[in-house]
Amino acid sequence: xxxxxxxLGLLVVLTAALFANGQQExxxxxxxxxxxxxxxxxxxxxxxxxxxxxxxxxxxTGARIDIxxxxxxxxxxxxxxxxxxxxxxxxxxxxxxxxxSYALSGNLVPLEDYIAASSQWKDVDPALVEAYRLKxxxxxxVPTYDGGGCVTYIRxxxxxxxxxxxxxxxDEYYEVLKAFTFNDPDGNGANDTMGLTLPFxxxxxxxxxxxxxxxxxxxxxxxxxxxWVDGFLQPEMIPALERFQQLYAEKILDNExxxxxxxxxxxxxxxxxxxxxxxxxxxxxxxxxxxxQNAHPEAQVIPxxxxxxxxxxxxxxxxxxxxxxxxxxxxxxxxxMNTMLDKGAGQALFTHGIEGKHFRKSDNGYVMLPEPSxxxxxxxxxxxxxxxxxxxxxxxxxxxxxxxLSRKIQSENAVQLSLPQGGDMYIKRIGELLTIKQEIxxxxxxxxxxxxxxxxxxxxKAADLDLDAVIAELNS
Numbered sequence: 001x002x003x004x005x006x007x008l009g010l011l012v013v014l015t016a017a018l019f020a021n022g023q024q025e026x027x028x029x030x031x032x033x034x035x036x037x038x039x040x041x042x043x044x045x046x047x048x049x050x051x052x053x054x055x056x057x058x059x060x061t062g063a064r065i066d067i068x069x070x071x072x073x074x075x076x077x078x079x080x081x082x083x084x085x086x087x088x089x090x091x092x093x094x095x096x097x098x099x100x101s102y103a104l105s106g107n108l109v110p111l112e113d114y115i116a117a118s119s120q121w122k123d124v125d126p127a128l129v130e131a132y133r134l135k136x137x138x139x140x141x142v143p144t145y146d147g148g149g150c151v152t153y154i155r156x157x158x159x160x161x162x163x164x165x166x167x168x169x170x171d172e173y174y175e176v177l178k179a180f181t182f183n184d185p186d187g188n189g190a191n192d193t194m195g196l197t198l199p200f201x202x203x204x205x206x207x208x209x210x211x212x213x214x215x216x217x218x219x220x221x222x223x224x225x226x227x228w229v230d231g232f233l234q235p236e237m238i239p240a241l242e243r244f245q246q247l248y249a250e251k252i253l254d255n256e257x258x259x260x261x262x263x264x265x266x267x268x269x270x271x272x273x274x275x276x277x278x279x280x281x282x283x284x285x286x287x288x289x290x291x292x293q294n295a296h297p298e299a300q301v302i303p304x305x306x307x308x309x310x311x312x313x314x315x316x317x318x319x320x321x322x323x324x325x326x327x328x329x330x331x332x333x334x335x336x337m338n339t340m341l342d343k344g345a346g347q348a349l350f351t352h353g354i355e356g357k358h359f360r361k362s363d364n365g366y367v368m369l370p371e372p373s374x375x376x377x378x379x380x381x382x383x384x385x386x387x388x389x390x391x392x393x394x395x396x397x398x399x400x401x402x403x404x405l406s407r408k409i410q411s412e413n414a415v416q417l418s419l420p421q422g423g424d425m426y427i428k429r430i431g432e433l434l435t436i437k438q439e440i441x442x443x444x445x446x447x448x449x450x451x452x453x454x455x456x457x458x459x460x461k462a463a464d465l466d467l468d469a470v471i472a473e474l475n476s
Contacts, residue, residue, distance in 0.1 A: 035063070035064045035066065036091050037325075038065055038089055038091040039067075039069075040067055040069055041075045043067065043093075049358065050067060053349070053353060089325065090322065096319075099132065099141055099318075099319050100134075100421060107325075108324070110139060111139050111140065114330055114334075114337070120338045121337075124341070128314075131418055132419070140321055142320050144318045144319065144320055145317055146389065146390040147314045147316055148315065149315055150208050150281065150410070151304070151410045152278045153278070153279060154166070154304055155272075168307055169307055169308045170212075174247075176275075176276075177247065180196075194273060195252040195253070196252060198253070199260045199261055202438075203434030209279075211311060217231060217236040217240035228471060230462070232458055233458070237451070237455060244441075245444060248447075249447060266291075272292065272299065281303065282387035285301075285406035286400050302405075303405060311415050312410050314410075314416045320337060341391045349382065351395055351396075352368070353379060359397055365398065423473040425466055436458060436461050
């Protein structure tokens with residue numbers, strides 16, 4: 001409960017600061033921007049050539065960009081403090097969980113007209129952009145990349161050792177997990193493997209993972225038949241909880257599940273302790289396989305299609321937004337948002353960086369150069385993730401086959417998430433509601449409550465936390 005209250009307090013302070021600064025007048029839209037003041041999170045660091053990147057951006061667009069990059073693990077707090085101090089940038093990156101607060105603050109410029117007029121944004125999936133539209137009809141941010149999502153990774157060599165196929169149904173998946181746990185899939189004669197490992201995620205991220213067990217159920221709020229509902233109270237949640245309970249009781253699911261961090265769970269795949277884990281598509285496909293092979297050269301880790309009745313998700317990622325401090329917001333949009341999707345020199349700069357410093361052309365095509373701050377590994381991206389391209393552009397530097405496969409599987413089998421848009425009651429209660437969900441979920445999984453008892457207990461406790469009012473706000 002304390003954690004939820006701390007988060008709630010930060011949200012209230014942030015919201016107050018944002019609204020206090022939300023009445024600024026926008027400047028003249030006539031002149032082309034000659035300078036953009038920006039606050040970014042995931043852009044390349046100064047050690048990796050940020051100043052050179054900004055100079056290349058100015059040469060390409062004619063717009064000077066001055067970048068402030070707070071520490072990644074303090075980005076949201078520092079951004080909020082910056083707004084509270086009235087030092088508002090022209091352009092900024094907003095984390096997903098902060099987007100609604102900023103969008104409702106009055107500080108941001110609506111972008112839908114610029115998007116509609118842009119040839120560069122016409123190849124972006126409309127559902128990806130619509131996820132940022134508020135109830136007032138305006139879009140106050142655009143995706144920084146295709147949100148992406150998780151896929152299930154499995155030890156293919158263990159399947160082969162046991163004569164099993166890639167599972168396509170829940171029953172087949174259960175039998176695979178059971179065999180991975182009890183049938184010595186690595187052939188070492190020891191009882192030292194488990195079927196499935198997972199990290200125990202916060203309520204905000206729970207639905208990114210666990211899709212084979214959850215199937216049609218959702219832990220958080222979800223849109224269902226055009227209305228927002230609490231996923232934990234839907235009929236689909238009962239069989240999902242039964243599946244969790246069964247796997248945990250039979251020790252097929254990692255019994256350290258509740259204390260696992262993502263790094264802890266990943267390490268169990270790398271070291272050959274577990275055979276299945278759901279995690280992010282993209283570059284992680286190669287990391288899983290390579291790390292497992294470092295410990296066990298015979299290992300083969302592959303991404304797989306969802307089983308019947310399951311699906312993957314496409315999350316709502318961070319947003320780029322323009323504030324009313326910008327004297328020419330349309331010019332900022334053209335210089336920055338359009339350049340990053342131009343399918344040419346601009347998108348290459350945003351994705352691969354500077355030719356000759358971050359990547360180069362070889363006899364066999366383009367290749368990445370060593371990272372300036374760590375020459376032992378290749379540079380991966382300047383800003384835009386090459387594995388999460390959202391406009392159909394083919395990156396200059398080819399991706400590994402496993403990366404391409406994992407992204408294809410995820411994108412072709414994903415449901416796009418939406419952002420729940422609540423009001424004061426939602427902000428007041430969301431932390432507490434998520435906390436009691438996690439507490440009751442834990443009690444059900446370890447067998448102290450039946451799924452039906454857990455759902456009934458949550459319904460009663462949530463009623464005392466104004467759940468009906470929260471749902472009404474979401475649907476207003």
